[in-house]
Amino acid sequence: MMQGCRVLLGLSGGIAAYKSAELTRLLVKAGAEVRVVMTEGAQAFIAPLTFQALSGNPVHTHLLDPEAEAGMGHIELAKWADLIIIAPASADLMARLAAGMADDLMTTLCLATEASVLLAPAMNQAMWRHPATQKNARTLQTYGYTLLGPDQGEQACGDTGPGRMLEASAIFALLQSHRDESSSPVSNTQTQKPLQGRTVTLTAGPTREAVDPVRYISNHSSGKMGYALAEAARDAGARVNLISGPVQIQAPEGVNLVQVNSACDMLEASLQHLPDTDIFIAAAAVADYRPDNAADQKMKKQPGQNELVLRLVQNPDIVATIARHEQRPFTVGFAAETQDVENYAISKLMRKNLDMIIANDVSRSDIGFNSDQNAVTVLWKQAGSADPATPDIGRYQPDQASKTTLARQLITQISDHFLHSNT
Template sequence: MSSPSETGIAGRRVLLGISAGIAAYKSAQLARLLRQAGAEVRVVMTEGAQAFITPLTLQALTGEPVRTSLLDPEAEAGMGHIELARWADTILVAPATADLMARLATGMADDLLTTLCLASEAERVMAPAMNQAMWRHPATGRNAARLADDGWRLLGPASGDQACGDVGPGRMLEPEAILAALVDESQVSNAGDAPAAGLIVTITAGPTREPLDPVRYLSNHSSGKMGYALAEAAAALGATVRLISGPVSLPCPAGVERLEVETALEMHEAARRLAADSDLFIGCAAVADYRAEQAAEHKIKKVEGEEGLTLRLVKNPDIIATVATERDTGTGRPFVVGFAAETRDLEAYARDKLTRKRLDMIVANDVSRPGLGFGADDNAALVLWRRGARQDEASPESDGFDQEALAPQPKSRLAMAVIRRALACLPARPHP
C-alpha cells in the first residue's frame, strides 16, 4: 500500500462526524490515525455520541475544539456551521448509525452534523455501524441506496461479533481499514458509485476437501483468490456480502461476512441457506465432484504385496444447479452466476453449462493458459449471459446469449468487471 503522503491524505481537511453508536470508541483511534497520516481533523459529535465518548478525548487527539451543538452562540456569531462546511475537503461519518443514515437519506438537518452534511460540497464518506438485524432491514437498504445516489461513499460494514451478542454484518470497519480506504480509493467505490448498495450477495470460493481418512483428502489447486476478489469488489460497490469459503490461506476482505466450510456437503448446506435471501449468488468455488463413499475411520495403511488401492467415490450435490433450481421454484431470487474452469473448448462447455444448469450468467476461464487461473494473481474470462437479463444494450448472439471477453488482468480488476456486469443484468431494483 502506498504511504498516506503519496496518496494525498496529507494536508486533507477531514471533518470527522461521530454519531450515537457503541463503535464511537473506535473514532478516537481513527482521529489519531488521520492526524498521524498528515490530515487536519476537526470533530463534530451528535448529542447521543457523547454518551459513548467524551468531546475532551477527541479534542486532546486532534488539538481542535469539538463541536457538539448547532445553536452554539459563540460559534454561530460567525456562522460557524457554514464555516465548517466550507472548510472540509472530506466529511467522514464514523460511526454512522441507522438513525443518522435515515435522517440524511430524507434530507433532515436537525442537528449540527446533519446540517453540515447538507451544507457542504465536500467528499462525503460514511462507515455504517449497527445491529445486524438493523443493517439487514429493508428500510436501511433503501436508505443506503438513496445515500449512494446522493453521492455518499459507504465503507463497510464488516461482519462478526457485536456488542449485543449477535453475529453478522453491521460492525464498523476498523480504523486502519477506514484510513486505508481513504488513502487508496481503488479499494472502495468512488463517491456516488455504490450500485450494489442494499443488495445481498452470496459468493462461494476456494476448494473443498473430501476426506479419505483422518489425514488424507481429495481436493484441487484452487487458491480462492478469484472468489475473494469478487467478494471484495461487491463490498466495495456497497453490497452486503456473505462469503462461503473452503480452506484457503487468505484474509477475509474488509466488510465481508465469511463462513468457513471444509467439504462439498457443508458448502451445499450453507449455499442453500444463504441463497434464500440473496439478490445475487455467485458460485466461484472449485467444488469436488466426488467424495469417498465412506471415509476410513483410521489412516489407510499400505498393504505389502498389493500394487494398487481401490476407492469407491460417489457424486457430490451440484451446488450451483441446486441454487438455480430452487430459485426457479421458489421466490424468484437470486440472480445466479456460475464459473467454469476449462482446459479446452471454453465457449462450448460454458454455453452448455449455462443452459443445463439454468444459470443466468457464467464466467468461463481457460485454466490451461500459463500464468492464469488457479493460484495465479491474473486471470482472463469469457462471460456469457442470457439475452434480456441485462439493462443496457449489447450486440446480440443468434442463440439467445450475449457475451464479453475479458482480457488477462489482475483478478481484482477482473472481479470488479464481473460484478458490474452481473449488476447490469439484475432485474430492476425495488428501491425508490
C-alpha cells in the same frame, strides 16, 4: 462524466507515485481540471514539475507556502475540489488521516473539504495486512472515505501479495463510476451504491473430500478470485456471505465468512443463506466426486498391496441446485475449463439454468488457479431471443488484469444485469 470536474490529486510517498502521472493524463484528457498536491515523501519519488506539465497547473507542496497563499490558500483549495483522490495513499498517510491530524497540506485539505475523498492504498503486503493499517482503513471508511484497492501481485520490494496500488486505468474507471453515481460533489456516505441493501452469497476456494481422517481429494484452487469478488461486492454496498473451502488467504473485512470443507458442507451452507440472498455467485472449485465411504481410521498400507482402488460417487451440483430452487436468486456460475472453454461454458449456462457464467482457461499458468492475474469471458442469455431453446448469447470480455481489478469489473457487470432483470 469527468468533463469539467475539479479533481484534487494527492500523492504521498511511495514508488507507485509514477502511476499517478498516467492518472493525471487520463483525467485531463477526459476534460477534468486537475490540481496536484504532493507530500514531501512523494517528491522523493517523482518531481512536481512532471505534474505541473501534465495538469497545466502549479503543484502545491507546502501548507504555508506564501506564493500559494497569495493565489489559493489551503481552505480555498479544499472548497475548490469536486472530489479528492489520493494515489498513492501510504500507510503513514492513512494513519494520520485516521487520527484526524492536520500536520501538512494533504491532511489539512482532507479535514477541510466537504468533497468526496477517495484513497488508493499502496504499500508492502505486510504493512497492509498489519492490524493497525486494517483498523485505520476501517476507521477511514466510517469517516466516509472510499478505498480503491489495493491490488494484489508482485511488489517493488520483491514480496507478493495485497498492497499494490491499482493501475491508473482502473482508478480512472472507478472515478468515472463514482462521478456517475453522483452528479454533484457530495459525501460518499450519501452516495447510493449499486448493491446497497442487497445480499450477495459467494462460494470460493476448493473443497476437500475425505478419504480417511488424514487424506483427502481436492484441487489447486487458491480462492483468490472468489475472495476478490467478495471484497468488490462489499464495496458495491452489498451484505456478503462468503462460503469458503480451505484456503491460505485472509477474508476481506466486513464480510460474513462461513468456512466449510466438503461439497456437501458447502451446499448445506448455501441453502441456509438462500432465503436472504439476492445474488448467488458460485466461484468455488467444487470437487465433482467424493469417496463413497470415507474410512474412520487412517488407511494402512498392506504388505503386498501394490494398488488401492477408491470408489467415487458424484457430489451434488451446488450452482444447479440453487438455480432450480423455488427461492432462486440471480445465479452466476463459473466455468474453469482447459479446452474449448466458451462452448463448454455456454453448455453449462443452458443446462444449469444460470443467469450468467464466467469462463476462464485454467490450463494457462499465467491466469490459472494460483495466479494473481486472470482473463475471463462473461456470457449470458440475451432477452427476447427468437428461440428460447437456442437463445442469443451476450458476451463481455475484459482485458487480462489482476483478480482484484477484474473482480470489480465483474461485480459491475453482475449488478447491472441483476438490476435490469428486476426492472
